[in-house]
Amino acid sequence: MKPRSKRMMLVGGGVVLLVAAVALVLSAFQQNMVFFHTPSDVMEGKAPRGKTFRIGGLVESGSLQREADGFTVRFAITDTAQTIPVSYKGTLPDLFKEGKGAVVQGSLGPDGQFRATEVLAKHDENYMPPEAAHALEQAQKTADTVSQ
Amino acid sequence: MASGSIDQDNRMNPSPRGPSVLRFAAPQNFYPLAGRLAPWFAVTAAVLTLIGLWLAFFVAPVDATQGNVYRVIFIHVPAAWMSMFIYLVMAFWSAVGLVMNTRLSFVMSQALAPTGAMFCFVALWTGALWGRPTWGAYWVWDARLTSQLLLLFLYFGFIALTRAIEDPRRGDRAGAIIALVGAVNVPVIYFSVKWWNTLHQGASVSLTKAPSMASTMLMGMLVLAFASWAYTLAVTLWRVRPMILERERHTEWVGAVLDREGGRK
Amino acid sequence: MMQWESWSAFWDMGGAGFFVWGSYGVTFAVIALELVLVLQRRKETVKRLLRWRRAVGKDGSGRAGARMES
Incomplete structure (x- = not known):
């Protein structure tokens, strides 16, 4: 065998082995790579119990309430299948809105209320000028009324 | 010291009977070519940057949800693309070097590394400054951000290792192994937003679907992406030239180059 | 100034000036x-290699490089 093709085989074999190793490591770590759990995960008992974790989903439309102290907020996180009520003391990020994505960190109380210590807004990958967003909203409304 | 290194030097040069494209793989031909091309890439980069910045700040409209802070995207995304792409190119040259035993390939991958690290840092930095006003945090340990940070460490590891090892042949090989192993991280970064739940949003621009951006926004981002390509080519060619002189210092042609350089001062 | 009413609006970036200009x-x-x-x-590198060539005696003494430095 020529030395060049021998080297090529060694390098190729090494790369294949490494890729396999990394693939194994990744699949083993898959559980730990989850940044947040969905409300459905939580309802199915997949979320860690008795310690802090994150729930991600949409802020349910119409669920956002401010308490009289002006500091505590209540809202619900939903993945459309399951919904979890959340309470949080603190300031919300600018992009936090009903109907938009959010990730909350905290722990689940025995009453089924999630007490958040941190709230992050999750935005999507769509970028458009306000006029286009407005037009899209109008089109969505029209489509909704037609389907009804 | 001379005999061993002269053998190596000869091995670097492809045989004169080889195909003519390989002529530029010979250091003494590549060195002046790099010197001629670099300024053109630099000028292209500068012009594209100016056009890109104009598009980014004066043509692209404000974003409906994020307001003006989204304008960070015009450097964040090209820098992130570049940091991943450069690492893949480094891995490619490392593989070529290991298989073909061409030392110029290793030198190319080492000349690319600092620019890749720079873009990687820029992607992380601008991401942090973008994350605070939109997500509400400078940093989170989600899969996208964590794997991008790992990329920065891989760059640092590669640079440190190739510089720390005295013997260039051993340094080349050690660096090549880091480049090839670390290349696995690049698809992990890219697909992390699909494979796992991340705070980071999905890709706005990809090969498999229409871009989810207004066209003037997209235009600004693409122009700046091309600017960063041109910049990378220019700065890498400038960086590789002294590295070639260093490696080839035993040869006649470097002697001639150095005489010219010395005479110029 | 298609997107901006004034230069101060431009620098302010709708309140996000710190983050945008900090990035750029x-x-x-x-x-x-x-x-x-x-x-x-x-x-x-050029300086060091010139010195190295003189040290190993490869500078072809009498040529431009050596004369300029001595």
Whole structure:
């Protein structure tokens, strides 16, 4: 065998082995790579119990309430299948809105209320000028009324 | 010291009977070519940057949800693309070097590394400054951000290792192994937003679907992406030239180059 | 000024000036730094190699390089 093709085989074999190793490591770590759990995960008992974790989903439309102290907020996180009520003391990020994505960190109380210590807004990958967003909203409304 | 290194030097040069494209793989031909091309890439980069910045700040409209802070995207995304792409190119040259035993390939991958690290840092930095006003945090340990940070460490590891090892042949090989192993991280970064739940949003621009951006926004981002390509080519060619002189210092042609350089001062 | 009513509105970036200009400023600063380092490295390498050539006696004494330095 020529030395060049021998080297090529060694390098190729090494790369294949490494890729396999990394693939194994990744699949083993898959559980730990989850940044947040969905409300459905939580309802199915997949979320860690008795310690802090994150729930991600949409802020349910119409669920956002401010308490009289002006500091505590209540809202619900939903993945459309399951919904979890959340309470949080603190300031919300600018992009936090009903109907938009959010990730909350905290722990689940025995009453089924999630007490958040941190709230992050999750935005999507769509970028458009306000006029286009407005037009899209109008089109969505029209489509909704037609389907009804 | 001379005999061993002269053998190596000869091995670097492809045989004169080889195909003519390989002529530029010979250091003494590549060195002046790099010197001629670099300024053109630099000028292209500068012009594209100016056009890109104009598009980014004066043509692209404000974003409906994020307001003006989204304008960070015009450097964040090209820098992130570049940091991943450069690492893949480094891995490619490392593989070529290991298989073909061409030392110029290793030198190319080492000349690319600092620019890749720079873009990687820029992607992380601008991401942090973008994350605070939109997500509400400078940093989170989600899969996208964590794997991008790992990329920065891989760059640092590669640079440190190739510089720390005295013997260039051993340094080349050690660096090549880091480049090839670390290349696995690049698809992990890219697909992390699909494979796992991340705070980071999905890709706005990809090969498999229409871009989810207004066209003037997209235009600004693409122009700046091309600017960063041109910049990378220019700065890498400038960086590789002294590295070639260093490696080839035993040869006649470097002697001639150095005489010219010395005479110029 | 298609997107902006005034220069001060431009610098303010709708309140996000710190984040936008912090991003662009640092980016162009590290690019400038990289260019300076690349230029310095070239100068330093040429100087060092010229010295090395004199040390190993490969400078073909009497030629331009050696004359200029001595």
